[in-house]
Amino acid sequence: METKVYTPDEIPAAAALLTAGQLVAFPTETVYGLGADATNVDAVKQVYLAKGRPSDNPLIVHVADVETVERFAQPLSEAAKKLIKAFWPGPLTMIFKLQPDALAPEVTGGLATAAFRNPDNDATLALIRAAETPIVGPSANTSGKPSPTTAQHVLHDLHGKIAGILDDGPTKVGVESTVLDLSTDQPAILRPGAVTPEAIEQVIGMPVQTELHHVGATEVPKAPGMKYKHYAPNAQVYIVDRSEDWPQALAWAAQQEIPMGVMATDGILTNNLIPANCEQFSLGDDIQSASRKLFAGLRHFDTETKIKDILCQAFENKGLGLAYMNRLNKSAGQTHFSV
Template identity: 90%
Template sequence: METKVFKPDEIPAAAALLAAGELVAFPTETVYGLGADATNVDAVKQVYRAKGRPSDNPLIVHVADVATVERFAMPLSETAKKLIKAFWPGPLTMIFKLKPNALATEVTGGLQTAAFRNPDNAATLALIRAAKTPIVGPSANTSGKPSPTLAEHVYHDLNGKIAGILDDGPTKVGVESTVLDLSTDQPAILRPGAITPEAIEAVIGMPVQTEAHHVGATEVPKAPGMKYKHYAPNAQVYIVDRSEDWPQALAWAAQQDVPMGVMATDAILNQNQIPSNCEQFSLGTDIQSASQRLFAGLRHFDTETEIKDILCQAFENKGLGLAYMNRLNKSAGQTHFSV
């Protein structure tokens, strides 16, 4: 299969492929997603095959309007309506109870709930409208690998496996959307993202559960990223927890007889002597730029060098740092540099 790259002025052609049951990757403000008609079971099955994704890992349904959600979900609560008004379009995915037999089990993982998102990307919203169908959209990468923040990342992983890629340049946020479960009595964040617990609580006026990011080996996850290893490059990632740990971490790196990677903010890179066997990748100046660049850095060391180990900077586990550290811990397999 030839994978065609479309520009935003070619959306009708990309939408025609989706409507015909083909797979087309699409941009969002978070990462690139792998699109298929959410109402076409055969198309959805292709998503799992293309990614090598476990079949009990549910998919997020991307929509261009609230009316589409109401076609499939049970009546929306006042809490849901407040959140939609505040954060859609945007990086917030919400899980709702479904009407009976509203979506195929291939979309829901066999659950009676489904996750919906209205992405903040004009090209993708136009794509969904032109295709005249909601589209499933897991990250457009090989399952378990760092999520794609450029069309080139998608092409690297899925060239020849999907029909097309809608290229709208680099994503803005860089980590996947916040997933909020509204199918339970207390709203619960199943995956942290750019929309923080504090921002959600300020809108709905009630506490949000935040310790629901993992499930057991025999449980079916309600949202992506809760059960399986994610975001992992070929190299082993070591998390450097504190700025004062960097001199010792870099001294250790200098003693290794293999090329090493270093991912850190400009302040860390400028304040420390980087060993000659270490290649640098800047995470910018703060948590916003670090979140945007995290996956690009992991992919850089995966595809452009022979790096076997990567030292990566930690951030405080609050605000956007919750999302950043969630992804970094998974990419590292919870491995931290030990002083």
């Protein structure tokens, strides 16, 4: 199969592929997703095959309007309506109880709930409208690898496995959406993202659980990223927790006989002597740019170098840093540089 790259001017052609049951990757403000008609079971099955994704890992359904959600979900709560008004379109995914047999088990992982999102990308919203169907959209990458933030990342992983890619340039946020479970009595964040717990609590006026990011080996996850290995490059990532740890981390790197990777903000890169055997990748100036560039940096060392070990900067575990550290910890397998 030849994978064709489409521009936003070619949305009708890309939508026709989705209508025909083909797979088309699409841009969002977070990462690129792998789209298929959410009501076409055969198409959804192809998503799992193309990614090499476990079949009990549920998919997020991307919609262009609230009315589509109401076709499938049980009546929305007042909290859900407030959050939709505040954050859609945007990087917030919400899990709702479904009407009986509303979506195929291939979409929901066999659960009676499903996750819905209204992405903040005009090209993708136009694609969904043109296809006249909601589309599933896991990250458009090989399962377990760093998520794609450009069309080129998608092409690297899935060329020849999918029919098309809608290219709208690099994504703006760089880490996947916040996943909020609204199918239980107390709202719970199952995956942190750009929409923070504090922002959600301010809108709905009630506390949100935040420590439910993992499930056991025999459990079916309600959201992506809770059970299986995610975001991992081929290289081993070591998290450098504090700014004052960098001199020792770089001294250790200098003693290694192999090339090393260093991912850090410009302040760290400028204020420390980077050894000759280390290749730098700038994460920019702050947590916003670091989140946007994290996956791109991991992919850079995977595809363009022979780096086997990467030192990567940590951020404070709050706000957007909560999402960044969630992804970085999974990329590193919870491995931290020890001083």
